[in-house]
Amino acid sequence: MKQKYAITVDDLTVAYNYKPVLWDIDLAIPESVLMCIVGPNGAGKSTLIKAILGIIKPIAGTVSIFGKSYKQQRSLVAYVPQKGSVDWDFPTTALDVVMMGTYGSLGWIKRPGQKEKKASLEALEKVGMLPFKNRQISQLSGGQQQRIFLARALVQNASIYFMDEPFQGVDATTEKAIINILKELRKAGKTVVVVHHDLQTVPEYFDWVTFLNVKKIATGPVKDIFNDDNLTKTYGINYKVSVQE
Amino acid sequence: MNSAQITIQIIVALVAVACAIPGTFLVLRKMSLISDAISHSILLGIVIGFFIVGDTSSPLLIVLAAFAGIVTVFLVEFIQKTGLVKEDTAIGLVFPALFSIGVILIAKNANDVHLDIDSVMVGDLSLAPFDPLLINCTEGIADSCINLGPKAIWVIGTILVITLVLLFAFFKELKVSTFDAGLAAALGFSPVIMHYGLMTVSSITIVGAFDAVGPILVVALMIAPAATAYLFTKDLKKMLVLACFFGVFSAISGYWLAHLLDASISGSMTTVLAILFLLVYEPIITSIVIGLATTTSVIFYQYYQQLLTETGFAQFALSEKISRVFAEFVLLDYVTIMLVGGVCAVLLIYILPKRGVIYGYYKVRQQKTEIMLLVFLLHIRNHTEESERHVKHLNEHINWQRLRSDSVVELALKNNMITVDNDIISLTEKGEEFTEKAIDYIITNKDTEIEEMKDDFFLFRG
Ligand SMILES: Nc1ncnc2c1ncn2[C@@H]1O[C@H](COP(=O)(O)OP(=O)(O)OP(=O)(O)O)[C@@H](O)[C@H]1O
Ligand SMILES: [Mg+2]
Numbered sequence: 001m002k003q004k005y006a007i008t009v010d011d012l013t014v015a016y017n018y019k020p021v022l023w024d025i026d027l028a029i030p031e032s033v034l035m036c037i038v039g040p041n042g043a044g045k046s047t048l049i050k051a052i053l054g055i056i057k058p059i060a061g062t063v064s065i066f067g068k069s070y071k072q073q074r075s076l077v078a079y080v081p082q083k084g085s086v087d088w089d090f091p092t093t094a095l096d097v098v099m100m101g102t103y104g105s106l107g108w109i110k111r112p113g114q115k116e117k118k119a120s121l122e123a124l125e126k127v128g129m130l131p132f133k134n135r136q137i138s139q140l141s142g143g144q145q146q147r148i149f150l151a152r153a154l155v156q157n158a159s160i161y162f163m164d165e166p167f168q169g170v171d172a173t174t175e176k177a178i179i180n181i182l183k184e185l186r187k188a189g190k191t192v193v194v195v196h197h198d199l200q201t202v203p204e205y206f207d208w209v210t211f212l213n214v215k216k217i218a219t220g221p222v223k224d225i226f227n228d229d230n231l232t233k234t235y236g237i238n239y240k241v242s243v244q245e
Numbered sequence: 246m247n248s249a250q251i252t253i254q255i256i257v258a259l260v261a262v263a264c265a266i267p268g269t270f271l272v273l274r275k276m277s278l279i280s281d282a283i284s285h286s287i288l289l290g291i292v293i294g295f296f297i298v299g300d301t302s303s304p305l306l307i308v309l310a311a312f313a314g315i316v317t318v319f320l321v322e323f324i325q326k327t328g329l330v331k332e333d334t335a336i337g338l339v340f341p342a343l344f345s346i347g348v349i350l351i352a353k354n355a356n357d358v359h360l361d362i363d364s365v366m367v368g369d370l371s372l373a374p375f376d377p378l379l380i381n382c383t384e385g386i387a388d389s390c391i392n393l394g395p396k397a398i399w400v401i402g403t404i405l406v407i408t409l410v411l412l413f414a415f416f417k418e419l420k421v422s423t424f425d426a427g428l429a430a431a432l433g434f435s436p437v438i439m440h441y442g443l444m445t446v447s448s449i450t451i452v453g454a455f456d457a458v459g460p461i462l463v464v465a466l467m468i469a470p471a472a473t474a475y476l477f478t479k480d481l482k483k484m485l486v487l488a489c490f491f492g493v494f495s496a497i498s499g500y501w502l503a504h505l506l507d508a509s510i511s512g513s514m515t516t517v518l519a520i521l522f523l524l525v526y527e528p529i530i531t532s533i534v535i536g537l538a539t540t541t542s543v544i545f546y547q548y549y550q551q552l553l554t555e556t557g558f559a560q561f562a563l564s565e566k567i568s569r570v571f572a573e574f575v576l577l578d579y580v581t582i583m584l585v586g587g588v589c590a591v592l593l594i595y596i597l598p599k600r601g602v603i604y605g606y607y608k609v610r611q612q613k614t615e616i617m618l619l620v621f622l623l624h625i626r627n628h629t630e631e632s633e634r635h636v637k638h639l640n641e642h643i644n645w646q647r648l649r650s651d652s653v654v655e656l657a658l659k660n661n662m663i664t665v666d667n668d669i670i671s672l673t674e675k676g677e678e679f680t681e682k683a684i685d686y687i688i689t690n691k692d693t694e695i696e697e698m699k700d701d702f703f704l705f706r707g
Pocket of ligand 1: 017021040042043044045046047048082
């Protein structure tokens, strides 16, 4: 127990309508890693993140963030939900969505001011979306919407980032841009947890991986555990990826 | 207009605004149906309240009715959470049940008192001005009360004030929990609290408005203006303002329509709401349909009149009635027309700020400030000596008024283009890059490109 963990999950079980979708998950994610969660559709990846963030109440188990409960550490955590989980026809602008990232530090009732606006604009600039700041969000492309979400997480200025499929429907350039930002975050000592589907890019992008399919299959450094054996266990079929060293 | 007419219009305008605010969030949360459910199941609360106090005007009735609304929401969610049925089905299961229990209770126990379904369900606006709020009554002495004016205004007014206060206080929480409940939860703004808060406000509004305008109009006033506004704008604040405007507009014009056609007030208002929505949604087709429908009915009616005249049964000529309608419409009341016109003008300026004179002026000023900024950045870039880069002496060196140099420095700071250290200004990397590019464009005579480049660099415009 010497090592300092950013996130520890003990015996976590989550159910929807009394049907468990996550069984007895144990995880210990070290500080300052760029980790991906892989698993088939419906494996419970999004649910795991939501349970860690207290969005869904687990029926058993505990979660701690730097040794304390999520509620106490809320300000240290930023979250990018799966893109499809919100209504992009909502009447608001890109800048406004990014500003929502500042609401947590403001607390109840207080309104965002110039300081929050500036931070949000800087985040937009960082993801290359500044020219679109006043665009209505339904008029953004899928990749642009994803960048907006990323900017919203950046503006939270957290220690741990959770991102649910940030590469969903983005082109190669955007994917590179996003991964560079994530790598920068890790370099700055942040912990980044990403739900990821493209297995080919795992070794190139991430240094830590968790295999999940209702149960936890494996978790650890990519170079040690990202192999055909674990992939087959997770995806059920005989999986073959060529892992380049 | 007589004073009763004015009172009714004030009441419907207040109701419209009070409904439009929660209605906007219901529409955005795709929960329009729940307002329908609440508006019916509150009957049960009213009936139970009546049995407890034996009086239809007790405030307890309002409390219990609002509570019945919350219970509806809770039951709907409970059934939905079992995962056996979808939300709309759950709504369909809950409110008819609660409503029918209310109806049965009335039928069984309250036949002899004034609590018939008609008066509960339709609401009577034309009586509202004559139902005053009386206080300080001394028992046994007639006319000893202080008359505070129509009760409906007090009830709706109070609800509206509370709604507005809550809206201003919790605007950002409402927005984030409506747009992205997951993020709201992660940030610590419990979506459950926001949800039930909104439901409580909706229930209380429905209950308060219900007495005056009846449940159908309440639901129409909650949903239709917001749905119309949603088609109009992509900005939540504007959507709220527009929803209120559409609500008030339909309510008042519906009132006059009813007055002129001698029809039901609630019915006319609902009709106007529907037409307004259709006009925005599908303007051309709706206009054609309305035009055709009016023409056909006029032709038909005139033919009918002619028949009647020929057979000697004419009661009144339609053309006379129509011309009266138009005359009254035009002469309505110039105060009202000016008011409506004023509101329309303000709204137009508000909705269309990117066009027109005011925006043009604003744009020119903005460009001017930004050119100043560029001049200033060039100056800093070209001078290494500290005296030239001192905040306090800037105005002397570039020959600007104090005020202007201050505002330019501020703009540069806001955009992270400079840093100030010991009152000495230096360019940041970003400032360097911006200036360099701008010079390039100026040198190569591509000034227009600068405008586009600004989008990439400016966090805040001048
Ligand atoms: N709100 C809900 N109610 C009931 N069941 C749900 C709910 N959300 C998710 N589920 C179920 O829980 C399981 C896990 O869902 P989850 O969204 O966590 O999967 P995922 O691994 O993120 O999948 P994907 O790769 O498709 O995003 C699925 O079987 C899903 O059907
Ligand atoms: Mg998912």
